[in-house]
Amino acid sequence: MRARTATNARTKKYRLPVRQAILERRTYEAPAEGRWGKVRLDFNENTSGCSPAVLRALRGLSGQELAMYPEYVQRTARIARRLGVLPAELLLANGGDDALRVFFDMFVEDGSSVLICEPTFPMYRYYAEIAGAKIATVRYDAEMRFPLPEVLAALKKRPRVLFIANPNNPTGTLIGRAAIRAILQAATHTAVVMDEAYAEFSGFTVLPWIHKYPNLFVVRTFSKAAGLAALRLGAVMARADSLQLLRRAMPPYPVNVMALVAAEAALADGATIAKHVRATVRRRKTFSAALTELGVRVYPSAGNFVLADFRAQGPAFFAQLGRAGILVRERSKEIAPGFVRISIGTPAEMDRVAKQARQFANRVGGGRFS
Numbered sequence: 058m059r060a061r062t063a064t065n066a067r068t069k070k071y072r073l074p075v076r077q078a079i080l081e082r083r084t085y086e087a088p089a090e091g092r093w094g095k096v097r098l099d100f101n102e103n104t105s106g107c108s109p110a111v112l113r114a115l116r117g118l119s120g121q122e123l124a125m126y127p128e129y130v131q132r133t134a135r136i137a138r139r140l141g142v143l144p145a146e147l148l149l150a151n152g153g154d155d156a157l158r159v160f161f162d163m164f165v166e167d168g169s170s171v172l173i174c175e176p177t178f179p180m181y182r183y184y185a186e187i188a189g190a191k192i193a194t195v196r197y198d199a200e201m202r203f204p205l206p207e208v209l210a211a212l213k214k215r216p217r218v219l220f221i222a223n224p225n226n227p228t229g230t231l232i233g234r235a236a237i238r239a240i241l242q243a244a245t246h247t248a249v250v251m252d253e254a255y256a257e258f259s260g261f262t263v264l265p266w267i268h269k270y271p272n273l274f275v276v277r278t279f280s281k282a283a284g285l286a287a288l289r290l291g292a293v294m295a296r297a298d299s300l301q302l303l304r305r306a307m308p309p310y311p312v313n314v315m316a317l318v319a320a321e322a323a324l325a326d327g328a329t330i331a332k333h334v335r336a337t338v339r340r341r342k343t344f345s346a347a348l349t350e351l352g353v354r355v356y357p358s359a360g361n362f363v364l365a366d367f368r369a370q371g372p373a374f375f376a377q378l379g380r381a382g383i384l385v386r387e388r389s390k391e392i393a394p395g396f397v398r399i400s401i402g403t404p405a406e407m408d409r410v411a412k413q414a415r416q417f418a419n420r421v422g423g424g425r426f427s
Contacts, residue, residue: 229358
């Protein structure tokens with residue numbers, strides 16, 4: 058006991074100089090461990106898995122290649138060509154999250170402002186809080202429509218960065234060309250980050266616009282349609298002169314060689330990605346219809362997920378799914394009790410969720426959620 062008391066006395070004189078923004082930020086909860094073997098419809102992954110071409114490419118790596126720091130020029134050029142941009146217009150990062158972080162390193166100082174449209178991907182707020190930024194927010198309405206007038210009004214205050222997920226996560230909302238053009242024209246002193254993590258499923262992108270708008274930055278990820286979430290690879294695409302400024306905030310080796318090799322292989326096998334996207338869009342439609350028949354409000358979605366409102370019976374139903382080993386992303390805190398985001402998985406996975414919903418509705422609601 059005396060030894061412990063003495064140790065405590067010695068350590069009391071030490072105090073780590075932690076930034077106040079870190080102490081005050083809200084915790085972002087990543088998915089819990091132990092997800093393997095369960096029906097993972099909580100994080101919008103490709104639950105079918107990546108292309109077999111990716112596995113073959115990874116097996117071709119040698120021990121010597123893994124022992125060497127990665128070289129980027131040739132592989133980045135090939136990836137850029139597959140994405141339809143020049144190498145100077147592409148910046149690769151350690152996952153989509155890291156691709157977002159660099160905007161805070163580049164544009165945001167303590168006390169400067171960023172603009173976010175909520176509910177949306179929580180990493181925008183996460184990084185803003187770490188940076189000590191002032192967070193201006195506008196909200197999607199009850200129909201999950203994009204708040205264009207509010208965004209245009211907020212841009213008059215010249216926030217450093219505007220983050221827009223398109224399609225939006227978790228609402229599934231897709232913003233059209235006219236609205237995006239109005240935003241880009243109004244954001245004369247703001248970097249507009251268009252997060253297109255789910256662009257493959259929407260069939261819509263503003264990537265060709267980077268040549269016209271120097272304030273436009275398009276972010277992509279290889280974690281969704283390509284099925285490479287475990288390898289962590291994201292991309293930022295923008296006009297070369299704008300992207301050159303962003304490179305000043307990047308470390309020299311941000312991406313590992315396995316992610317580069319996997320991305321090349323996945324893009325080269327575009328047929329596999331296209332097949333997965335087509336099947337996901339079909340299942341999104343049939344699954345939404347199945348829930349609607351049970352009285353569930355399902356919002357239109359352009360992503361590989363749907364946002365649904367199970368109302369008062371939602372929490373009990375989500376608990377039932379958890380007991381059955383089915384993981385979904387409850388959104389009660391961000392939106393309202395009863396809201397959930399459900400990823401679109403394989404046919405068998407979606408059938409399991411639909412079956413659980415029918416069983417629950419028959420047991421407690423006379424065949425419908427109310």
